[in-house]
Structures are given as structure tokens and as C-alpha cells.
Amino acid sequence: MVCCFLIHTVCSVNALSAGGSRVLYSRVFGPEDNSETDPERRRLLQKERLLALARRVRTAISLHRDAAGSPCVECVLGEEAVALGEADFGVLRLGAGQPFPAEHTLLWLGVQNLAFTLVCEMHENLLLAEGTLRNLARHCMEELRLLGHGSEILLKRDRIDAMLHRYLPHGQLLFLNHRFTHILDKELSAYGNK
Amino acid sequence: MLLLAKTHTEQLQALYSSILRESLPLSIHELCSGLGTDLRWSSYVAAVALSQAACKDDVAPVCQHLLKQLESRQPDGQVCKHTLPILTKLVNYSPDILTEDQVNLVSRKLVDWLRYASMQQGASMSSGGFFSGSRARQPVPVTEVDGTVAGDFFTVLCVGHSFGEDQWMNMYTFSMIRKWLLTYDTEGTSGGESDHLCRIQFMLAQDHDDRSEVDSSVVSMVSATSSCSRLLAPKERLREKAFEYCHRLIEQSDRKAIKRTDTELQKACIVEAVTIMDIICKEDPSYVYRAFPSVKALYGRLSGELTYARALIPIAQFYLNHSEMAAVDSEAVYRQLFARFPSELFNEPTLAYELVQFCRANMAVLENGVALYRQSFPNLFKFLAWNSPALVSDYMELLPSLMCPDTAVEVLHSLLDLPCLAATLELQQRSATCQASERVLWDTGSKLASTLETFRQPSYRGFFLYILRPEAGSGDTIDRLNVLHDVLAEMAACPRVMQCAQVVPVLLHVFFNNVTKFADQKLINQLALVLLERSSLLYNIKQFKIELFRVFSTHIRALCKLHPSLIVEQSRELLDFCGSTANIYSREELYTNVVWLIGEYLSVAHNPRCSVELITKFFEGLEAVLFEISQVRQSASPPSYPPRVLTTLMTTMAKLASRSQDLIPRVSLSLSKLCTFARSRPAQASYSEEDTEEIVTRAHELTNLLKLPSVAQFVLAPPPLGESPRWHRDTNASLPRAMRAISELLHKQSSFMPA
Numbered sequence: 001m002v003c004c005f006l007i008h009t010v011c012s013v014n015a016l017s018a019g020g021s022r023v024l025y026s027r028v029f030g031p032e033d034n035s036e037t038d039p040e041r042r043r044l045l046q047k048e049r050l051l052a053l054a055r056r057v058r059t060a061i062s063l064h065r066d067a068a069g070s071p072c073v074e075c076v077l078g079e080e081a082v083a084l085g086e087a088d089f090g091v092l093r094l095g096a097g098q099p100f101p102a103e104h105t106l107l108w109l110g111v112q113n114l115a116f117t118l119v120c121e122m123h124e125n126l127l128l129a130e131g132t133l134r135n136l137a138r139h140c141m142e143e144l145r146l147l148g149h150g151s152e153i154l155l156k157r158d159r160i161d162a163m164l165h166r167y168l169p170h171g172q173l174l175f176l177n178h179r180f181t182h183i184l185d186k187e188l189s190a191y192g193n194k
Numbered sequence: 195m196l197l198l199a200k201t202h203t204e205q206l207q208a209l210y211s212s213i214l215r216e217s218l219p220l221s222i223h224e225l226c227s228g229l230g231t232d233l234r235w236s237s238y239v240a241a242v243a244l245s246q247a248a249c250k251d252d253v254a255p256v257c258q259h260l261l262k263q264l265e266s267r268q269p270d271g272q273v274c275k276h277t278l279p280i281l282t283k284l285v286n287y288s289p290d291i292l293t294e295d296q297v298n299l300v301s302r303k304l305v306d307w308l309r310y311a312s313m314q315q316g317a318s319m320s321s322g323g324f325f326s327g328s329r330a331r332q333p334v335p336v337t338e339v340d341g342t343v344a345g346d347f348f349t350v351l352c353v354g355h356s357f358g359e360d361q362w363m364n365m366y367t368f369s370m371i372r373k374w375l376l377t378y379d380t381e382g383t384s385g386g387e388s389d390h391l392c393r394i395q396f397m398l399a400q401d402h403d404d405r406s407e408v409d410s411s412v413v414s415m416v417s418a419t420s421s422c423s424r425l426l427a428p429k430e431r432l433r434e435k436a437f438e439y440c441h442r443l444i445e446q447s448d449r450k451a452i453k454r455t456d457t458e459l460q461k462a463c464i465v466e467a468v469t470i471m472d473i474i475c476k477e478d479p480s481y482v483y484r485a486f487p488s489v490k491a492l493y494g495r496l497s498g499e500l501t502y503a504r505a506l507i508p509i510a511q512f513y514l515n516h517s518e519m520a521a522v523d524s525e526a527v528y529r530q531l532f533a534r535f536p537s538e539l540f541n542e543p544t545l546a547y548e549l550v551q552f553c554r555a556n557m558a559v560l561e562n563g564v565a566l567y568r569q570s571f572p573n574l575f576k577f578l579a580w581n582s583p584a585l586v587s588d589y590m591e592l593l594p595s596l597m598c599p600d601t602a603v604e605v606l607h608s609l610l611d612l613p614c615l616a617a618t619l620e621l622q623q624r625s626a627t628c629q630a631s632e633r634v635l636w637d638t639g640s641k642l643a644s645t646l647e648t649f650r651q652p653s654y655r656g657f658f659l660y661i662l663r664p665e666a667g668s669g670d671t672i673d674r675l676n677v678l679h680d681v682l683a684e685m686a687a688c689p690r691v692m693q694c695a696q697v698v699p700v701l702l703h704v705f706f707n708n709v710t711k712f713a714d715q716k717l718i719n720q721l722a723l724v725l726l727e728r729s730s731l732l733y734n735i736k737q738f739k740i741e742l743f744r745v746f747s748t749h750i751r752a753l754c755k756l757h758p759s760l761i762v763e764q765s766r767e768l769l770d771f772c773g774s775t776a777n778i779y780s781r782e783e784l785y786t787n788v789v790w791l792i793g794e795y796l797s798v799a800h801n802p803r804c805s806v807e808l809i810t811k812f813f814e815g816l817e818a819v820l821f822e823i824s825q826v827r828q829s830a831s832p833p834s835y836p837p838r839v840l841t842t843l844m845t846t847m848a849k850l851a852s853r854s855q856d857l858i859p860r861v862s863l864s865l866s867k868l869c870t871f872a873r874s875r876p877a878q879a880s881y882s883e884e885d886t887e888e889i890v891t892r893a894h895e896l897t898n899l900l901k902l903p904s905v906a907q908f909v910l911a912p913p914p915l916g917e918s919p920r921w922h923r924d925t926n927a928s929l930p931r932a933m934r935a936i937s938e939l940l941h942k943q944s945s946f947m948p949a
Contacts, residue, residue, distance in 0.1 A: 001286050001373065030215075030245030031253060031287050042248065043216075063583045067690040091547040092584055105547075121286075122551075125372075125469070126544055127462040127504055131455075158208040165208070169237060170244065172279035174369045175350040175463060177339065178453040183356065191204055 002120045002129070002171040003104065004028045005164060007140065007153065008054040010061050011113040021054040024114075024153050025160050029171030033101050049099040053106065056092070057117050061110040064088050075112065077148040080141040087111045087137070091126065094119065105129075109137050114146060120173070128173045135181070139163050143192060162191050204235070211238040215245040226255040237276035244280070250288045257284050257291050264303055278366040282373050289377050297378050301428040304371065307363040309435040311348035316358030336361075339451040339460070349439060351446040351456070351463060371436055372466060375473050379433060430478075437474050437481060440467035444488050448495065461505050464492065468508040475516055485512075486520045493527060503535055507548050514556055514564075525566075532570035536577055537664050540619060543584065546577040550588045553595075561595040571596040572608055573664045579616040579694050586697040593701060594708040602709050603720055607671040609701055610742075611661065613733045614678060616694035617685035618661045621649045645684045654681060675731050686735050695738040699745045706749040710756055718757045722764060725750050726771050726788075729781050740783075747787040754791050758800035761792060765808060768792065773815040775822050778839055786842050789816065793846030797853055797911060806854050813850045813857050816843055820864055824871045834880040841892045844868065845910075848896040852906040862900060865893040898940055909936055 007025040028046060036042040065088060075083040088110040096103050102122075107129055109116045116137040120129050143159060144152045153160075166184045167174065176184070225243045240256055247253045260277050274280075281300070284291055292300070314333040336344050336354040344352045350365050357365075426434060444467050447460040471485045493509050496502040510527050517524040531549065539545050553560060553567070553574070560567040574596070578589050597605050608615075625646055648654055657678040660668070672678075685691055709721065725746045732739050754760050761768065768788060771777060777785045792812055798804050820843055823835055844865060851857040871877055872889045881889075899906040909932070 001282060028245065029283065030241075031247040031283075034248070037248060039246075039248070060584060063693060067581075067693055069689065090543050090584060093547070093551070093588060095587060125462055125466050126548060127458070127465050130544060131458055131462065158205060158212060161208045161212050162204065165237065165241075169276045170241065170279040170283045172282055172366070172369055175365060175459060175466070177350060177353050177459050178455045179353040179355065180350075180357065180362075180365060181455065 001124070002029060002118055002132075002168060002173060003032060003100070004050065004053075004117075004119045004171075005136070005168065006050060006054060006057075006115075006117040006119075007160075008057070008115055008117070009113055010058045010110060010115045021051075021058045021115075023050055023054050025157055026050050027161070027164055029168075035101070052099045053094075053117060053119065054115075056094075057106070057108045057110075057115050060090055060092055060108060061088060061115055064090055064110070075147055077145060080138070080147060083111050083147060084134070084138055084141060089130070093122075107133050109133055111137060111141065112147070116140070120171075125173065128175065132168060132173050136163065136167060139167075139188070159192060163188060207235045207238045211241050214242045226259050236274045237280070240274075240276070240280050244283060247287075250291060253284055253287065254291060256280070260284075261292075261296055261299065265299065275362065275366075278363070278370050282370040285377055286373065292378075298428040300374075301378070301432040304367050304374065305428070305432050305435045307360065307367040308371065308432075308439055309347060311360040311364035312358055313344060313348055313352075314358075315354035316356045316361060338446060338449050339453070339456045340449040341452055342449075346442060347439075349443055349446060351443060351449075351460065353456070368439065368466075371439075372470050372473065375433070375436065375470065375477075379429060379473065379477050433474050433478060433481075436470055437484070440470050441485075441488055443467040444492050447492075461502065464496075464502075464505045465508050468492070468505075468512055472508065472512045472515060475512075479516075479519060482516045482520050486516070486522060489513075490522065497526070497530055500538060503539055503542070503545050504548060506530060506535075507545075507552050511552060511556070514559060528564055528566050532566050532573060533664050536570070536573040537662070540576040540580045541623060543581055546581055546585065550574075550577060550585060550592065553592055554588060557592065557595040568596055568598060568601060569665050569667065571601065571605060572666055575608055575612060575615060576619060576662075578697070579612050580619055580690070582612075582616070582694045582697040586700060589697075589701060590704050593704050597705070597708060599712055599714070599717060601666050602713065602717060603724060604666050604670045606702075606705060606709075606721065606724055607728070609698060609705060610728050610732065611671075611675075612698050612701075613686075613691050613695040613735060613738065614682055615661055616691045617682045617688065617733075618649075618658055620685060620688055620690055621646060621658075621682075622662070625649055645681070648681050654678075657681070679731075679733050683734060686733065692735065695733070695735050698738065699741045702742070702745045702749070706745075706752065710752065715757055715759075718753050719760055719763055722750055722753050722760055723767060725753075725784075726764075726767055729784055743781050743783040747783050750784070751787060751791065754795055758795040759803070761795045762801040762804050762808065765812070769812060769815050772812075773819065775819055778819075778835055782836055782839060786836075786839050789839075789842050789846050792816075793842075793849035793910075796850065799911070809850050809854045810857065813847060813854070813860075816847050816850075817860065817864055819843065820847070820868065824867055837881060837885040837889055840868070840872075840889055844889075844892055844896055848900060848906070849910045851900060852903060852910045855903050858900050858903065862897050865897050869893045895940060899936075902939070905932075905936060905939070908932055 005025075005027045006023060008021050008023045010021060028050070032046065034042050034045055036045050068088070075086075090108055090110075092106040092108070094100060094104040094106050100119075104119050105122055105124060105126065107118045107120070107126070116133060118129060118133045118136075140146060140153075140160060140163070143163075144156060146153060166188060167176070174180075225239055243256050244253065247256075260274070260281055263274060264277065313335055315336055334354070336348060336352040338344050339351055339353060348361055348364055350368050352361075354361075443463045447464050447467075449460075451457045451460060468489060471481070471489065475481045475485055489509060489512050493506070493513075496505055496509075506527070510524075510531050513522070513524040513527045516522075531552075535545065535549060574592075578585050593605075628646065649658065654677075657672070657674075660672050661678070706721075709717070713721065729743065729746055732742060772785070772789055772792065795801075796804060796809060796812055820840075823840070847857075847861045847864065851861040869890050872881070872886050872893075878886060899909060
């Protein structure tokens with residue numbers, strides 16, 4: 001099972017401190033393992049955890065890019081396929097308490113200045129998780145025009161919700177063959193065109 | 195309430211759901227009552243309920259609702275599409291949310307969905323359309339991923355233009371079945387008799403297996419071997435059906451998919467199927483005999499292809515868990531895993547991660563049962579060298595399992611060579627890509643090009659072969675390591691190498707903390723020697739060296755404490771090390787610590803073989819160093835020796851003198867010389883006033899102490915018992931009294947002070 005999905009920045013954002021990262025979209029597939037009882041504090045803890053994840057991924061991506069020594073390819077709107085082809089991918093183990101009480105596996109996909117992050121359980125099928133993450137990232141890139149300067153990602157988060165509703169319902173990774181995917185794709189575009 | 199209204203479009207539903215998830219909790223009961231109102235959107239309602247739940251009681255109503263829906267299946271065959279994902283999430287959150295009966299109920303449902311989904315394509319989703327009328331009614335069978343008509347039963351690897359509800363549920367069921375089995379399939383049920391039956395079945399199947407290798411038949415034999423399972427309990431029946439499903443998936447994964455995405459899905463299905471089989475076999479060992487033929491055939495099919503490397507890890511897990519029971523040889527699988535993958539696929543981050551997690555999960559079994567595991571540590575280090583930031587925490591756990599008395603020294607050398615390994619792998623990678631592309635590319639960067647050129651030169655081949663060796667045992671290290679360092683000098687600035695160098699100190703700490711658990715005297719001697727030797731043979735990264743000297747110092751102290759006679763046993767090497775002033779510049783931290791260790795442990799108390807001659811020898815060595823320092827200082831541009839080195843040298847000499855009192859006049863002379871010289875002009879130029887003060891005071895104190903040799907002996911080499919906490923409390927014990935006496939000697943009686 002996947003416990004959360006994040007889209008966040010990995011470049012420096014003016015309003016944030018140097019190591020900071022802005023979370024553009026987050027979805028926690030609840031109920032989560034949260035020790036707080038007060039709802040306000042629960043929410044706060046959850047947000048803190050997501051920020052911690054974003055920071056961790058940001059570090060991992062910059063280390064990865066340094067090591068690979070590959071210059072970042074600047075793609076513009078319409079070149080989503082190229083940007084995804086050049087994307088960096090990596091896996092991390094989140095130890096117990098960092099930040100979830102149990103161990104987890106984190107998969108990240110760095111597309112230029114954005115990162116797509118999936119946190120799943122330790123013994124999850126990583127081949128499937130990787131495929132799902134790439135599929136989600138492709139949809140987000142294409143439909144929300146993430147390479148442009150717009151703010152559609154913030155304004156159209158219901159689309160991402162609808163996307164997750166289909167490809168990752170309640171955090172369940174699905175074994176979708178190309179026909180299943182095709183049908184869901186069609187449903188999704190029908191959702192978008194309404 | 196908005197969320198529960200029936201008439202909304204999905205957009206509104208999605209928006210409401212996402213807003214409510216972020217707001218304060220609603221009444222769960224109210225939400226649950228809304229779950230049934232509109233099946234299309236009940237998944238959105240459930241998402242709100244789940245995300246706001248804080249305890250088991252909060253989610254129980256959702257669970258009850260889902261189960262009720264499952265039980266009283268509506269006449270039109272409609273259930274909430276996301277029933278299973280929601281249920282899995284609930285079960286994941288709190289496994290005891292379902293009662294035994296409920297588990298059985300769901301298990302029965304799962305069997306139906308898993309095994310008895312229709313083989314015809316579902317009615318087309320696009321309703322209407324002028325021409326679709328009559329054709330849509332005609333049943334069209336689903337096909338396999340390669341386009342042939344599917345036989346046997348429906349699986350996620352069957353494709354059709356559209357899918358019926360049961361086929362969707364089949365897909366959802368398979369997606370969650372592993373989690374379900376892990377949670378609820380917990381009691382073994384095989385009887386002795388069925389075990390025997392299965393053994394025979396296994397032999398027959400193996401026989402069949404041998405034949406089918408020839409024509410690699412695609413005819414499914416799953417249903418044929420399926421036993422009459424109608425009579426089994428729901429859980430066992432589910433186990434049986436899940437097993438058959440996995441068996442069929444493995445067969446289907448042999449087909450050549452038309453679409454690339456389906457090829458990827460096939461790989462994921464192999465991983466899932468083998469893992470599920472493993473879970474089932476663990477619960478009910480009688481399945482082992484049925485599972486092995488197909489897993490073995492699968493291994494035979496995939497082992498040659500590196501693109502399927504990740505699928506081999508669950509296979510290896512299967513072998514590890516069950517090969518002994520089925521008496522199947524598993525050596526080849528491990529060889530593939532530990533010998534081939536790390537050297538050929540070190541740059542695959544996910545494979546590295548999965549393999550490392552495999553090792554972590556099976557550490558205890560691997561270190562005792564699979565000799566190749568420990569043997570392959572040089573190979574396993576390749577993953578770490580290539581991707582150190584992501585893997586360091588895992589290797590901190592793995593390292594102890596890779597160490598044993600036979601390999602400890604080699605592991606230590608390999609850890610120290612880790613940045614070299616990273617540099618070499620980087621070279622190897624670049625060399626491979628350069629060969630593929632144009633030579634022109636690397637002609638431009640002349641420095642790197644020359645390094646690449648060297649990498650290909652046969653004269654250096656031996657060095658690189660050693661660094662890239664797949665297995666331990668070809669000697670702990672090599673001669674002329676510095677040549678290799680020189681060759682790789684250009685690579686030291688490469689970010690990957692730097693990242694790798696940063697993890698070495700951490701791993702060394704793990705190494706030493708662990709090695710002391712099993713090391714005998716001989717090994718400790720060896721390790722101490724390696725530290726001294728390698729301190730001058732490190733890959734030239736400045737920060738790396740500084741950090742490493744710190745680590746070396748800490749652990750050479752620990753080794754000496756553990757085994758004090760080390761000082762006597764390795765006296766020649768230690769003397770050589772301390773006797774050279776060059777070591778002070780390059781390895782100040784280590785040098786200071788070694789000098790201190792000599793003063794501390796070179797005594798009869800720690801080793802009866804410690805003779806007066808030996809003490810004198812050490813003393814003379816240090817005396818010469820101190821002399822050299824004070825002489826060099828007279829020259830025009832004195833190198834600056836840290837005051838800490840000087841005070842340590844002085845104290846150590848005083849300690850040695852207190853043990854062999856003939857040396858006292860000599861040490862007093864040296865100390866007074868050093869005093870005058872610390873006040874000299876060139877020295878003062880490089881020391882601050884406080885430093886000078888410190889040196890002079892220390893010299894005076896030591897001189898005064900040595901005037902009363904018996905007191906000096908007591909103060910400079912307190913009996914080991916002095917460390918026990920009792921001394922501080924018991925005012926009548928001799929140490930506090932002695933301390934008082936000494937402080938009076940040093941401070942009050944000024945007549946003791948030299949003129």
C-alpha cells in the first residue's frame with residue numbers, strides 16, 4: 001500500500017530558506033499512523049512529516065544530480081515526453097521514525113525542478129510502484145502543463161485527486177494492463193473535458 | 195451533506211472530498227450513512243472518512259458498511275468499485291478489525307473474483323454509437339498479451355477491448371491479495387498424507403518440466419493440476435486459488451507482449467506471483483513441491499537476461515526459504531545475485547536497493563548458510579560506492595554480517611579503498627559510454643582523457659582488476675597502492691567520489707565497534723598495523739584524510755585498551771612511526787595519539803616482556819624528535835608544530851622516565867631546553883601567548899614531579915584501579931590523599947621551582 005503521494009519543488013524558491021522545498025500537492029492515504037489525538041495537532045504532524053519528506057527528497061535529488069554530473073536539460077511546454085525521459089529516479093529507505101513510525105520505502109522521480117514522490121510500505125512491489133509513479137507523473141505533466149509558468153497545479157488539484165482515485169485508489173497499487181490503463185485514461189479525459 | 199448529495203458531478207465530488215479531508219473531523223457515522231447513497235462516488239466519501247479517522251473505532255463503521263454491501267450483493271451486481279482497496283487500507287491500519295467469520299466471507303468473495311471472472315470481453319463502455327448495436331452483444335473472448343485467444347481463466351495479463359465488472363474486481367483482487375494473505379493466512383494446514391501426495395505430484399511435475407523445456411509449451415497446465423478444492427475451508431481455498439492464479443501468471447509472462455507497457459506489467463507480475471507463492475509455501479509447506487517446478491523453470495528462463503534482474507530477487511528469496519526442503523540446489527541463483535549483478539548492474543538504483551534490502555531481511559540466514567554472501571563483499575561494496583548517500587544506512591546494518599575473522603582485514607582495506615572503487619566504477623562507466631559514442635568527446639577534456647587512457651592500459655590492468663574484484667580472498671591488499679592513487683588523482687574531485695569518501699568514516703566506526711566482538715590478539719595486532727600503514731596510503735582527498743585520521747586515532751586507542759601488549763608486540767613499527775617528524779605534519783591527530791599510547795601502555799604492568807631496553811629505545815626515539823623540533827625552530831622559517839604535540843611528547847617522555855629512572859636527568863635536560871626555546875623569538879612568532887604559557891607550565895610541572903621519582907611514578911602511571919568510581923568517593927583511599935600531597939608539592943613549595 002502507498003501511504004502518500006507528493007509533488008514538490010526541488011529548486012530554490014524565493015520565499016523559502018535555502019534548503020526548503022515547497023509542497024505543491026500532497027495526498028495522504030489515511031488513516032495514517034499518527035500518535036497525536038488532537039485533530040489540530042494531528043494535521044500539524046502530518047504536514048511536518050510531508051515537509052520532512054520533501055526536504056529529504058530534495059537532498060537526494062541534488063546529490064544524485066551532482067554524482068551523475070548531468071546538466072539539467074531545460075524543456076519547455078510541449079516537451080513533456082523529453083522531460084520525463086530525462087527524469088532522475090531513485091529509491092530511499094525511510095528508517096523507523098524518519099518520519100513515520102514504521103520503515104517505509106520512498107520512490108522519487110525528479111523532473112527538472114519538480115519531484116514526484118511516492119512513499120510505500122517496505123515490502124511493496126517496487127516494479128509496480130515505479131511504473132505507477134511514472135504513469136502518474138506523465139499524466140500530471142501532460143494535463144497540468146507543469147513545464148509552463150502557470151499555476152494550474154495549485155488551482156486544479158481536483159484533477160490530481162481524480163487521477164489518484166483511478167490509478168491509485170486509496171493507495172492501492174494496481175496491476176493494470178494496457179487496456180485497463182486505456183479505459184482509465186479515457187475516463188480521466190472525460191473528467192477533464194466536462 | 196454536500197458530499198452525500200446524489201446529483202453532483204465527479205468534479206464537485208472530488209473537490210468536496212479534498213476540502214473535507216483538510217478540514218476538521220466530521221461525524222463518521224453521518225459519513226458512513228452516505229456511503230451507500232451513490233455507489234459511483236462512495237469511494238470519495240470513504241476517502242474523507244479514512245483520512246480523518248484517528249483510531250480503530252472511527253473506521254469500524256466504514257468497514258461494517260463495506261461488509262454489509264459485500265454480503266447482500268445487490269441484484270444488478272453492483273458493488274462499490276473501490277471496496278477492496280478501502281478494505282485493504284482498513285486491514286492494513288488495524289488487522290483485527292475483521293472477525294474470523296468476516297475474514298471467511300471476504301476470502302470466499304476473493305476466490306470468486308480471482309478465479310471465476312468471465313472470459314468474454316465486457317460490454318463496451320461507450321454506450322450508443324450507431325454501429326455498435328448488434329456487434330457488442332456478441333461475446334468476444336479476451337486475449338493474451340500476445341494477441342492469441344486466452345485459455346483457462348481470466349488474469350490481469352488478459353486483455354480485451356473493455357472489461358466487465360467481475361474482470362475489474364479480478365484486477366483489484368490480485369492487486370491486494372498479497373497483503374491479504376500476509377495478514378490473514380496464518381495457520382499452516384498440511385497433513386502428513388497430503389504432503390506425501392504432493393511429493394509424488396512434484397516428481398511427476400518435474401518430469402513434465404523436463405519435457406516441456408524442449409518445446410517451451412505454452413499450453414496451460416494449471417487447471418489440470420488443480421486439485422478438487424471445493425471442499426476446503428475458505429482460507430485454504432483462497433490459498434489454493436491464489437496459487438493457481440500465480441502459476442498461470444508465470445506461464446503467461448512467457449508470452450511476447452505486443453505493447454511495451456504490458457512487458458513491464460509481466461515483470462511486475464512475476465515478482466508478485468513468486469512472492470505470493472513464497473508466502474503460501476511458508477504457510478503450507480506442501481505447496482513447495484508444486485511451486486518449485488514453475489519457479490525453477492522461470493529461473494531458467496530469466497537467468498540469462500539482465501533486464502529481468504529485479505525479478506530474480508523474489509526468486510532468490512523463494513530458493514532461500516524453500517530449496518532445502520525441496521532438495522534443490524540454489525548455488526547458481528546466489529551466484530547470479532552476488533557475483534553477477536553487482537559487477538554488471540552497479541548503476542541500477544532500484545536493483546541495488548532491492549538487493550540490499552534482500553540482504554538486510556535475510557542477514558542471519560545468509561551469513562551462516564550462504565558462504566558466497568560473505569565472500570562477495572567486494573562486489574556488494576560496488577553498490578555502496580556508486581550510490582553511497584542512498585545506501586549508507588543500509589550498509590551500516592549489513593557490514594557486521596559481512597565480517598568474520600578471516601575477512602576482517604580485507605574488509606578494512608576495502609572500506610579504505612572505497613573512494614578508489616567509486617572512481618574506478620566511474621571510469622569504467624565513462625569508458626564504456628565513450629567507446630560507444632565518439633572518441634572526440636573525451637579528447638576535449640585532456641586530463642580526464644589521460645585518466646581514461648590509463649584505465650585501458652594493460653600495465654595498470656592489475657590494479658583495476660584488484661579494485662573491481664568480485665570476491666574476497668585474493669589477498670588483503672596490493673603493493674604499490676600509491677601508484678593507483680596517482681592514476682586516479684584526477685578523479686578525486688568527481689562528486690560521486692567525494693560523496694563516497696564522506697560515508698567511509700561512518701562505516702569504519704561500525705567496522706571497529708563490531709570487530710572487537712570477535713577479534714583475538716593476533717587480529718588486533720594486524721588491525722593496528724593496518725591503521726599505521728594505511729595512514730600514509732590514503733586516496734588524496736583532503737577532508738577524507740582528516741576525518742580518517744580522527745577515526746584511526748579513536749580506534750587505535752580502543753584497540754590498545756583492549757589489548758595493551760600491542761605496544762610491545764608492534765614496537766618496531768610504532769618506533770618508526772613516532773621517530774619521523776614528517777608524520778607530525780601529515781598526521782598530527784594520529785601521531786599525538788600514538789605518542790600518548792606509548793606513554794600509557796609501554797610498561798611492565800601491561801606486558802611482562804616490556805624491558806628497560808625497550809623503554810630506553812622509545813625514549814631515545816622521542817628525545818630525538820623533540821630535539822629536532824627545537825633545532826628546526828632555530829631556522830629562518832620554522833614549521834609550526836601544534837603545541838598539543840609538544841605537550842604530549844613531553845608527558846610521554848616523563849612517563850617513560852618515571853619507569854626507568856636512569857632517564858630522569860635526560861628528560862629534565864630536554865624539558866628545560868624546550869622551555870628556553872618556547873620563549874625564543876621564532877617560536878613565539880608561531881605560538882600565541884597562551885600556548886607558550888601552556889608548554890612552559892607543563893615542562894615545569896613535569897620537571898618538579900620527576901624530582902620525586904616515586905611520586906612521579908604514581909602520578910604518571912596510576913594503577914588501573916584508579917579508574918573505578920570508588921576512588922572519587924572514598925576520602926581515605928590513597929589516590930585523593932596522593933593528589934592533595936602533589937598539589938601542595940607543585941604549588942606551595944616554591945623552592946622546588948627551578949631558578
